[in-house]
Amino acid sequence: MAPVQLLNWRHASHFGPPAPCVLCGTTTPLRSHAKEPVHKVCAELWNSRHPGETRFVSDPPKGGQTSDHA
Numbered sequence: 001m002a003p004v005q006l007l008n009w010r011h012a013s014h015f016g017p018p019a020p021c022v023l024c025g026t027t028t029p030l031r032s033h034a035k036e037p038v039h040k041v042c043a044e045l046w047n048s049r050h051p052g053e054t055r056f057v058s059d060p061p062k063g064g065q066t067s068d069h070a
């Protein structure tokens, strides 16, 4: 079992209207980078069960000049 790695989803883009989590079905205001409604803990658990997958990723660390792209 891979350890659960905590995600950094502090950015406002990770929040939206309440919607059913794609993993557990319970309502959540959180969004993944792909705009999937999902609890952070559900995404973290999913990641630990799917090592190597990049469905749910942390926000990049502060300081970079990354621009949003569509």
Ligand SMILES: [Zn+2]
Residues within 6 Å of the ligand: 021, 022, 023, 024, 025, 026, 028, 038, 039, 042
């Ligand atoms: Zn959930």
